[in-house]
Amino acid sequence: MLEKLKQTAFIALSFKNSSFSRQLSQLTFPPFQSKLKALCSNGQLHQALLEMAVEGLEMKFEGYDTILNECVNRKALREGQRVHTHMIKTQYLPPVYLRTRLLILYSKCDCLVDARYVFDEMPERNVVSWTAMISGYSQKGVPLEALNLFVQMLRSGTEPNEFTFATILPSCTDDYGFNYGRQIHSLIIRYNYDSHVFVGSSLLDMYAKAGKIHEARTVFDSLTQRDVVSCTAMIAGYAQQGCDEEAVELFRRLLKEGMNSNYVTYASLLTALSGLAALDQGKQVHNHILRQELPSYVVLQNSMIDMYAKCGNLIYARRVFDSMPERTVISWNAMLVGYSKHGMGSKVLELFQMMRAEGYVKPDSVTFLAVLSGCSHGGMEDTGLEIFDEMVAEKDGFQPNIEHYGCVVDLLGRSGRLEKALKFIDEMPYKPTAAIWGSLLGACRVHSNIDVGEYVGRQLLEIEPENAGNYVILSNLYASAGRWEEVRNLRELMKEKAVTKEPGRSWMELDQTLHTFHASDRSHPRKDEVHMKVKELAVRLKEAGYEPDLSCVLYDVEEEQKEKILLGHSEKLALAFGLLSTSEGTPLRVMKNLRICVDCHNFAKFISKLYGRKVSLRDKNRFHHIKGGVCSCGDYW
DNA sequence: GTAGGGTTAG
Numbered sequence: 050m051l052e053k054l055k056q057t058a059f060i061a062l063s064f065k066n067s068s069f070s071r072q073l074s075q076l077t078f079p080p081f082q083s084k085l086k087a088l089c090s091n092g093q094l095h096q097a098l099l100e101m102a103v104e105g106l107e108m109k110f111e112g113y114d115t116i117l118n119e120c121v122n123r124k125a126l127r128e129g130q131r132v133h134t135h136m137i138k139t140q141y142l143p144p145v146y147l148r149t150r151l152l153i154l155y156s157k158c159d160c161l162v163d164a165r166y167v168f169d170e171m172p173e174r175n176v177v178s179w180t181a182m183i184s185g186y187s188q189k190g191v192p193l194e195a196l197n198l199f200v201q202m203l204r205s206g207t208e209p210n211e212f213t214f215a216t217i218l219p220s221c222t223d224d225y226g227f228n229y230g231r232q233i234h235s236l237i238i239r240y241n242y243d244s245h246v247f248v249g250s251s252l253l254d255m256y257a258k259a260g261k262i263h264e265a266r267t268v269f270d271s272l273t274q275r276d277v278v279s280c281t282a283m284i285a286g287y288a289q290q291g292c293d294e295e296a297v298e299l300f301r302r303l304l305k306e307g308m309n310s311n312y313v314t315y316a317s318l319l320t321a322l323s324g325l326a327a328l329d330q331g332k333q334v335h336n337h338i339l340r341q342e343l344p345s346y347v348v349l350q351n352s353m354i355d356m357y358a359k360c361g362n363l364i365y366a367r368r369v370f371d372s373m374p375e376r377t378v379i380s381w382n383a384m385l386v387g388y389s390k391h392g393m394g395s396k397v398l399e400l401f402q403m404m405r406a407e408g409y410v411k412p413d414s415v416t417f418l419a420v421l422s423g424c425s426h427g428g429m430e431d432t433g434l435e436i437f438d439e440m441v442a443e444k445d446g447f448q449p450n451i452e453h454y455g456c457v458v459d460l461l462g463r464s465g466r467l468e469k470a471l472k473f474i475d476e477m478p479y480k481p482t483a484a485i486w487g488s489l490l491g492a493c494r495v496h497s498n499i500d501v502g503e504y505v506g507r508q509l510l511e512i513e514p515e516n517a518g519n520y521v522i523l524s525n526l527y528a529s530a531g532r533w534e535e536v537r538n539l540r541e542l543m544k545e546k547a548v549t550k551e552p553g554r555s556w557m558e559l560d561q562t563l564h565t566f567h568a569s570d571r572s573h574p575r576k577d578e579v580h581m582k583v584k585e586l587a588v589r590l591k592e593a594g595y596e597p598d599l600s601c602v603l604y605d606v607e608e609e610q611k612e613k614i615l616l617g618h619s620e621k622l623a624l625a626f627g628l629l630s631t632s633e634g635t636p637l638r639v640m641k642n643l644r645i646c647v648d649c650h651n652f653a654k655f656i657s658k659l660y661g662r663k664v665s666l667r668d669k670n671r672f673h674h675i676k677g678g679v680c681s682c683g684d685y686w
Numbered sequence: 687g688t689a690g691g692g693t694t695a696g
Contacts, residue, residue, distance in 0.1 A: 114687095121687080149687060156688095180688040215689035250690045282691040313692040320693075351693045382694040415695040422695090452696065484696080 081107040082115070089119040094128055101132070105139050113143065117150045126158035145171065149178040156185035174205070180213045183220075192220035196229055209236075211245050218251035227259045244272055250279035257286025262295075277309045285317035288324070294563070296321035297330070312343045319352035326640045326667055328360035329561045351379045358387025361638060361665050361672060378410050385419035390671045392681045394427015405445070412445050414452070421456035426671055428683055430464040433457075451479040458485050462492025463685055467501040483513035490519065494526045495685050502526045510542070517543065517550035518644065521601065525647060528600030536600070555619035555641045557627055566622035575626065582625035583616050590655040598648040620649045620666065624656055636663040644668050644686065654678045 081104050088097040097116055101108055113132060120129035133151055136143055143151070148171050155164035168174070168182045179202040186195035199217045202209065209217075214237050221230030234243075234252060242248045249272045256265035269275075269283045280303050287296035300318050304310070315338050322331045335353060343349065350373050357366035370376070370384045381404050388396040401420050404412060412420075417440060424433030437457050440449045454477045461470035470489055474481050486509040493502030506523035513519060520543045527535040556565040566573060573579060587595075602611040615621075620641050627637040637656075645653075645668040657664045658678035666673040674681040 118687085146687070153687065175688095177688045182688090184688065210688085212689045217689095219690075247690045252690090254691065276690095278691045280691085285691060288692095311691095316692045345692090348693050353693095355694065377693085379694045384694090386694060413694095418695050455696095 082109075082111045085112050085115045089115050094119050094123065094125060098128060098131055101135055105135065108135070108139070108141065110144070110147065113141070113147055114150070117147065117154065121150060121154045121157065124154075124157055126154070126160065129154040129158070145173055145175055145178060149175070149181060152178060152185075153181045156181060156188075159189070161185050161189055161191075174207065176207055176210050176213060179205075179207055180210070180216055183213065184216045187216055187220045192222065192226055195220040196226060199229075199233075209240070211242050211248050214240075214242055214245075215247040215251045218248070218255050221255050222258045227255070230255045230259070243268075244274075246272060246274050246276055246279055250282045253279070254282045254286060257282070257290060260290060262286060262290050262292060275308070277311055277314065280308050281311070281314040281317060284314060284321070288317050288321040291324060293321040293324035297325070297327075310341075312345045312349050315343070316348055316352045319349075319356045323352075323356045323359040325556070325558075325563060326360045326638070327558050327561070327563060328357075328362060328638070329558060331356045331360055332365075333561070347373065347375060347377055347380065351377065351383055354380060354383040354387065358383065358390070359667070361391075361667060363387055363391060363393075376410060378413050378416065381410055382413070382415045382419055385416060385423065389419050389423030389426055391674070392426040392428075392671065392683075394423050394429040394432075397423030397427065398429070398432065412447065414447070414450060417447065417449070417453055418456065421453060421460065425456060425459045425463055426682070428463070428685075430460045433460045451482065451485075454479055455482070455485045455488065459488045459492070462489050463495075465492075465496045467493060467496060467498050471501060471505075481508075483509060483516070483519075486512070487519065487522075490522050490526075491686075494522050494529070497526070497529055499526060499530045499532075514546045515548055517548045520548065521646070525598075525600045551643060553619045553641070553643050555623040555639055557623050557637070557639050559630055564623070564626060566619045566626065568617050568619050573622075573626070575629070578629060579622055579626050582629055583621055586621075586625060586628075586652075586656070587616055589659065590652065593655060593659055595651065595655045598646075598651065601646045601648045615648050618646065618649050620645060621652055624653060624664070628656070628660060628662070634661065636665060639664065639666050641666065641668045644670055645673065650680065650684070650686075654680060 081100070085097050085100060088100065097119070101112065101116060113136065116132055117129065119125070120132065129151070148167055152164045152167045155161070155167060164182065164185050168178065171178060179198065183195050183198050183202070186192070186198065195217060199213070202213070214233065217233060218230065221227055221233065237243050237248060237252065243252070249268055253265040253268040256262070256268060265283065265286050269279065272279055284296050284300050287293070287299060296318065300314070315334065318334060319331065322334065338349060350369055353369045354366045357363070357369065366384060366387050370380060373380060381400070385397055385400055388400065397420055401416070404410060404416070420436055421433050424430065424436065434457065437449065437453065439445070440447060440453060458470050458474060461473060467489070470492070474485065474489070486505055490502060490505045490509055493505055502523070506519070506526070509519050510523070520539055524536050524539050527539065553568045554565060556563050564573065597612050597615050599608060599611045599615070602614050606614070620639055623639045624637060627639065631637070645666060650673065653664050653666055653673070653675050655678065656662060657675040664675040666675065668686070671682065671686060673686070
């Protein structure tokens with residue numbers, strides 16, 4: 050009995066053993082495919098490639114699929130090329146799926162030419178292969194080819210999906226692309242993808258970048274689902290179009306509704322706050338960001354430098370800059386531009402020397418713009434000209450472009466070398482732009498050079514007749530020479546050309562609230578008080594020697610009316626409001642969307658002197674720090 | 687397998 054039992058047990062055991070050993074043999078000598086899979090998932094891509102070389106004919110679909118997948122994940126170009134070569138050598142004809150994988154690999158590794166080769170050789174294509182190829186061009190910044198392929202795709206009868214639409218829309222940004230963009234939008238509606246989050250965020254971004262901010266908002270509002278990216282795209286869209294208040298307002302609302310934010314959201318928000326020069330709110334956001342410990346912090350720090358600089362606080366901007374463990378060219382540029390806009394030429398040069406000495410980051414086109422305009426704003430014309438010569442000699446491996454030439458015109462003009470500036474324009478390798486003539490015209494006004502000014506003004510009015518600012522400066526110039534007949538002619542010309550002027554707007558931040566004033570504004574809650582104050586100021590300032598500069602008004606009205614118009618300028622309203630609402634000695638921080646006019650600049654200087662207030666005025670171009678009747682711009686802007 | 691938003695200058 051015992052014997053029998055033992056026997057049964059033995060049989061059972063040996064049966065079990067044989068099964069076990071079978072399993073074991075499978076583990077020790079697994080099929081080729083699972084071996085590859087195991088190697089790839091262990092990260093041993095090179096070992097897998099060796100296996101491919103040895104057991105080549107075993108590869109087939111699964112093998113190639115496994116190994117290519119790993120190559121794509123790792124963006125391993127050379128390894129992927131070996132797989133591709135192997136296919137060719139073993140005369141393996143890959144199906145669409147594998148060819149698409151190869152295409153994606155090349156595209157992700159920035160080898161568009163190879164990707165296109167694979168694409169062109171495909172006997173048939175599906176929506177994924179088309180989309181992957183379009184994506185390659187779109188991300189490489191070749192929007193025309195992306196659009197071209199998209200059209201070919203439609204012609205071939207392949208139906209686009211949500212991936213295709215989300216991919217193609219970013220290629221519809223410039224004027225040419227936008228025409229396609231509109232048509233693609235109607236296609237999207239036909240395919241019922243218009244409320245899809247990914248498609249929607251691309252779509253609203255396209256409209257925003259084309260300046261159609263209301264259309265962008267319509268798309269945003271129609272989304273059935275929202276996420277960080279779509280919300281950020283809308284906030285960024287507002288900020289890019291200069292609708293800064295809308296950007297901040299939307300951020301606040303979405304935050305209340307529980308939106309998530311990431312570093313892109315904050316970067317866009319900070320751009321909007323920079324535009325508004327809302328220092329208090331900017332500081333608050335800075336603190337908020339510090340608490341979040343977000344990745345890609347360098348982008349945010351760059352935005353922060355820019356925000357503090359544009360809000361007039363260079364100390365904080367520099368503090369952020371100094372604390373950075375690593376900097377990009379944008380960090381340097383933001384700081385340089387900051388110093389430049391404040392007219393701190395020596396700080397600009399100091400920082401630029403530091404950048405060159407460190408040598409980790411190479412200066413780019415923007416760096417030189419900042420340095421040259423910094424020299425200009427800081428009254429260091431000759432140093433600026435020397436740096437330009439170094440550029441021409443390619444000291445930093447960088448050739449000047451038209452904007453740098455424009456800076457030189459500005460440098461020469463500022464130092465009064467107007468004839469030389471004219472000659473320089475004549476000899477430069479570019480056709481002068483309106484901006485270049487405009488800066489020279491400004492110089493002619495400051496140096497009261499009517500001869501050069503008249504010539505420059507005529508050039509300018511020819512290429513940019515619609516810009517009201519040009520007429521104002523030329524009129525200032527004629528008025529200063531007492532040539533009233535010309536002033537009148539200019540006014541007629543301006544009427545004829547139906548010049549439109551962006552409405553002037555000034556604002557100041559008080560307890561995290563922005564108070565905005567428009568020219569002759571009647572909308573502010575304290576409007577009556579503010580207007581009374583302006584009148585009162587005019588009387589006091591006149592006693593101290595202020596004389597309204599009536600040539601700043603181009604309307605054909607009585608002198609008395611002109612003075613009234615001048616007193617209605619938005620920056621005067623903001624200054625009066627500042628005096629009314631802040632205690633004695635508090636500095637006044639005023640922002641203006643356009644360039645400040647000569648009369649308002651003068652007005653602000655008198656205020657600083659008579660009321661003992663520091664006035665910091667940020668206009669479209671730069672900061673004016675006015676103290677005791679003297680401005681940091683040296684009356685040149 | 688393929689997809690969307692961002693920082694400096696003008």
